[in-house]
Amino acid sequence: MMTKLKSWRPYLTVFRLRALMETQYRAAALGGLVTQVFFGLVYIFLYTTLYAGGSPDLLRDTITYVWLQQMFFRMMFSADGELGNLIMSGGIAYMLVRPVDQHRFWVARDVAGRLVGAMMRLIPMLAIQLILPKELRISLPDGALSFFQFAVSLMIGCVCLCELMSIIDAVTMKTLDKRGISAILNLTMMTFSGNVIPLTLFPDALQTIIRYQPFAQALDAPIRMYQHCATLPQWALTVAVQVGWIFILRAIGRSMWNRRLNDLIVQGG
Amino acid sequence: MPFIEAHSLGKTYVRYAAPKNGGISRLWRREKQEIEALSDASFTIEQGELVGLIGPNGAGKSTTVKLLTGILTPTSGSCTVDGRTPWENRKEHVRHLGAVFGQRTQLWWDVPIRDSFLLLRDIYDIDNVTWQKRLDALVDALELEGFLNAPLRQLSLGQRMRAELCGSLLHAPKLLFLDEPTIGLDAVSKLKLRAFLKEENEKNGTTILLTTHDMEDMLALCSRVMVLGHGRLLYDGALDLLLKQYDTVHTLRVVYEQTPDMGTLPCNVKQDGDAFILTYEPAVTPTSELLPRVLSAGSVREMTLKEQNVDELIARMYKELAL
Numbered sequence: 257m258m259t260k261l262k263s264w265r266p267y268l269t270v271f272r273l274r275a276l277m278e279t280q281y282r283a284a285a286l287g288g289l290v291t292q293v294f295f296g297l298v299y300i301f302l303y304t305t306l307y308a309g310g311s312p313d314l315l316r317d318t319i320t321y322v323w324l325q326q327m328f329f330r331m332m333f334s335a336d337g338e339l340g341n342l343i344m345s346g347g348i349a350y351m352l353v354r355p356v357d358q359h360r361f362w363v364a365r366d367v368a369g370r371l372v373g374a375m376m377r378l379i380p381m382l383a384i385q386l387i388l389p390k391e392l393r394i395s396l397p398d399g400a401l402s403f404f405q406f407a408v409s410l411m412i413g414c415v416c417l418c419e420l421m422s423i424i425d426a427v428t429m430k431t432l433d434k435r436g437i438s439a440i441l442n443l444t445m446m447t448f449s450g451n452v453i454p455l456t457l458f459p460d461a462l463q464t465i466i467r468y469q470p471f472a473q474a475l476d477a478p479i480r481m482y483q484h485c486a487t488l489p490q491w492a493l494t495v496a497v498q499v500g501w502i503f504i505l506r507a508i509g510r511s512m513w514n515r516r517l518n519d520l521i522v523q524g525g
Numbered sequence: 526m527p528f529i530e531a532h533s534l535g536k537t538y539v540r541y542a543a544p545k546n547g548g549i550s551r552l553w554r555r556e557k558q559e560i561e562a563l564s565d566a567s568f569t570i571e572q573g574e575l576v577g578l579i580g581p582n583g584a585g586k587s588t589t590v591k592l593l594t595g596i597l598t599p600t601s602g603s604c605t606v607d608g609r610t611p612w613e614n615r616k617e618h619v620r621h622l623g624a625v626f627g628q629r630t631q632l633w634w635d636v637p638i639r640d641s642f643l644l645l646r647d648i649y650d651i652d653n654v655t656w657q658k659r660l661d662a663l664v665d666a667l668e669l670e671g672f673l674n675a676p677l678r679q680l681s682l683g684q685r686m687r688a689e690l691c692g693s694l695l696h697a698p699k700l701l702f703l704d705e706p707t708i709g710l711d712a713v714s715k716l717k718l719r720a721f722l723k724e725e726n727e728k729n730g731t732t733i734l735l736t737t738h739d740m741e742d743m744l745a746l747c748s749r750v751m752v753l754g755h756g757r758l759l760y761d762g763a764l765d766l767l768l769k770q771y772d773t774v775h776t777l778r779v780v781y782e783q784t785p786d787m788g789t790l791p792c793n794v795k796q797d798g799d800a801f802i803l804t805y806e807p808a809v810t811p812t813s814e815l816l817p818r819v820l821s822a823g824s825v826r827e828m829t830l831k832e833q834n835v836d837e838l839i840a841r842m843y844k845e846l847a848l
Contacts, residue, residue, distance in 0.1 A: 269647040277636050347629040352596045355620040356648050518598075 266356050267364040274368035278376065285376040288330055292377060293384060296326040300392055316395055317483055321454040323394040324479045327381050331374035331414055332449055332475060333442070336366065339425050340434045348429075352517065359422060359513040366418040371411075395483075402485035405494075409478040412498045417474035419505035426512035450476045470505065473498045526608070527569035528700075528732055529593065534602035535564045536588050562588040565602070566758045568751060570734070572699070575726045577747035577764070578736040581843055584753040586736045590702055593734070595619060607699060620649065623698035625689050627705030632677045638688050639673040642695060649696035656695065663691045666721055683714035690718070694725065701725075703735045707742055719745045740835035754846055771838045771845070775812070776831040777803040777819065785823030791815060 299322045307315040325332075339362060342348040351358055385393050397403040424441060428434045446452050448471035455476045458466045466472060467480075477494050480486075486494060541555040563585040570576055578586050591597040592604060595611030595618045604611065611618045632641040646656045664670055667687040672680060680688060686706060693701065703722070707715045723746060725731050735747060743750060743764060750767060752760040760767055777792075779801045787794060792805035792815060805815055819825070 265650070266644070266647040269644050273633065273636060273640055273644055276640070277633065280635060345629060346626075347631070349596070349626050349629060350624070350631040352615075353594050353619045353622065353624050354648055355616045 267360055270361055271364045271368040274365045275372040278369055278372040288377050289380050292326040292329050293381065296323055297392070318454055318457070319392065320395045320483060321456060321479055324482065325451050325475065327378045328374050328475055330377050331370040332417065332445065332451065334370045334373060336369045340428060343429055343432060358517060359510050362425065363418045363422055366421060367414055370418065371414055397482045398485045402481055405486055405491055406478045406482040409481060409494060409498060412495065413474040413478055416470065416498050416502045416505065419502055419509055420470055422509040423505065423512060426509060426516050429516040445471060448472065449474060456480065468497055470501050473501050528572040529570040529606050531566055531568050531604040532602055534566045534592060534599050534604055536562045536592060536597060537600045538562055561756050563756045568758060568761055570732065572732055573730040574749065575733045575735070575747055577743045577750040578734060578753065579743065579750055580753035585756040586753055589753065590704065590734065590736065594622060594624065594702060621698055622700040622702065623693035623696065624702040625693045625704065625706050627708040630677065630689065631692055632688060634678050635676050637674045637676055642692060645692055645695050651696055659695055659697060663694055666724065667691050683710050686710060686718065697729065698731065700732045703733060705737050707737065707739055722746060740839055744835060759846055768835065768838050771842045772833050773806055773808060774804055775807055778829045778831055779803060779819060780826045781823040782826050783823055787822050790818055
C-alpha cells in the first residue's frame with residue numbers, strides 16, 4: 257500500500273506545482289473574468305429576447321446553464337501551451353530522460369491547471385451575481401445533494417476532459433504544431449460541450465447521443481445535476497458514463513503517447 | 526566490465542521529403558530517404574572518465590547521446606551502460622543518469638526553482654534528508670543561494686545554467702550528459718562552470734560525456750575526445766595528441782627597422798602593415814634553419830611566435846577529413 261502511494265508522489269507534486277503556478281496568473285484571470293461576464297450577459301440577453309412570452313422555467317434553467325458554462329470556461333478551454341512549446345523547442349528531450357509515466361504526469365498537470373484556473377475566475381464571478389438584477393442571476397442548485405452530485409461529477413468530468421486533451425497532445429507530437437488540430441477542436445468542443453447552445457436545448461431525438469458523447473461529460477453532465485437532482489440510479493449512470501469515457505480515452509491516449517514517445521525525434525537536437 | 530560499452534552501434538533514420546520535380550503532386554507524393562546518422566561506432570568508457578564528443582553539426586553527436594540515454598533504438602549494434610541496455614528498459618535506465626541540454630530547460634519558468642527541484646526529488650524518488658543534503662551541497666558549489674526562491678524567468682543565463690546543472694545532479698547520477706553547457710555564457714560564468722564540473726567529476730566520480738563546439742571547454746575539461754564526422758567515429762584518444770597532429774603550421778610575426786632584403790625564404794610571406802607574417806611547416810623547414818635567415822634579412826625590431834588557436838586546428842582537422 258505504501259509503495260503504491262509513494263509511486264503517486266511525482267504526479268501529486270506536479271499537480272500541486274501547476275496549481276500554485278496558476279495562482280500567479282492574476283491578470284489573465286481578471287481578463288478572463290471580464291470576457292466571461294460579458295459573453296454570459298450577451299447570451300442571457302439573447303435567450304431572454306428569444307423566450308419572451310415562453311416558459312419562465314426554461315428561461316431560468318437556460319440562464320443558469322449559460323452562467324455555469326461561463327464560470328467553467330477556463331476548465332474547458334485551457335491555454336497551457338507548455339507541452340506544445342516543449343515539442344517545438346525540443347525541450348521534450350528532458351521528458352524522455354525522466355523515470356516517470358509521461359502520460360499520467362501531463363494529465364495530472366493539466367487537471368491542476370484547469371481546476372485552479374477555473375476556481376480563480378469562478379469565485380469573483382459568483383460575487384458579481386450578487387449585484388446583478390434578479391432575472392439575470394444564476395439560480396441556486398436543486399438542493400444540497402444536487403450540489404454534491406454536481407461537484408463530484410465536475411471533478412470526474414475534468415479528468416475525463418484532460419484524458420481527451422492528451423489525445424490531442426499526442427497528435428501534436430506527430431504534426432509538431434498545435435494550430436491545425438486546435439482550430440478543429442475548438443469548434444467541436446464549443447458545439448458539443450454546450451458552450452454555444454446549451455445541450456439541453458438540442459432536439460429530444462438527439463438527446464441520447466448528445467448526452468453520452470465525450471464532450472458532454474466534462475461540464476454538461478454536472479450542470480444537468482446542478483439543475484435537477486438525480487435519483488440514485490440516474491446518478492450512478494452518469495458517473496458510470498463519465499468513468500467509462502475516462503477508461504476509453506485513457507487507453508487510446510496512452511497507446512498514442514507511447515507510440516509517439518517511442519519514435520519522437522527531438523527537433524534540432 | 527567497462528561502464529559504457531558500445532559495439533558497432535548504428536542508426537539510420539527514415540525521412541520523407543517532397544519529390545524533386547513535380548508541382549501540385551507534392552501534395553500527395555513523398556520520397557523516402559534513408560539517412561545514416563551513425564554507423565559502426567565502437568567504444569568503451571570507464572567509470573569516472575570525462576569524455577568530450579566533438580564534430581561538426583550533423584556529425585552524429587546527438588544521435589550517439591540519444592542512443593546512450595535510451596531515447597533512440599539503434600538499427601544495428603549493441604550497447605550497455607552500467608550493465609543495462611539503455612533502450613530496453615528506459616525508465617529504469619534514465620533513473621541513473623542526468624542530462625543538461627544547453628539550449629533547453631528542464632525547470633519551470635514561472636515557479637521558484639526550489640519548487641522545480643522538489644518535483645525532481647519526487648520524480649527520482651529521493652528521500653527528503655538525502656535530497657536536502659545534496660541540494661545544500663550543490664547550491665553551495667554552484668553559488669545558487671539567494672536564487673532558490675526566484676522563478677527561473679528572473680535569472681540571468683549564467684544563473685539559469687547553474688540551476689539546470691543543479692537540477693540534473695540532484696539525484697546523484699552516475700552518468701551525466703552535457704550538451705553545450707557553456708553556450709552563451711560570459712567568461713567568468715564559463716570558468717566557474719568548468720571548475721564545478723571538474724570537481725563533480727573528481728569528487729563524486731561522475732562519468733561525464735560532454736558535447737560542445739567550445740574548444741576551450743574541451744581543453745579545460747577533457748583529456749579524451751571522440752571525434753565524429755558523417756556518422757563515423759574518426760578519432761578516439763587524447764586531446765593533445767589530436768591537436769599535435771594538426772598543429773603542423775607555425776606562424777612568425779616579424780617587424781624590421783628598415784625594409785628587409787628577404788630574398789627567397791623557405792616559407793610563405795605576407796605583409797600586414799609594417800609587419801611580415803611568415804608561415805612555415807617545422808617538419809619541412811626546421812625552425813633552426815629558418816630563424817638565422819629571417820634575422821639576417823635585416824635588423825629585427827620585434828618578433829613573435831603566434832600559437833595556433835584550437836578552433837583553427839579543429840577547423841583544419843574537419844577540412845582535412847572532408848567533413
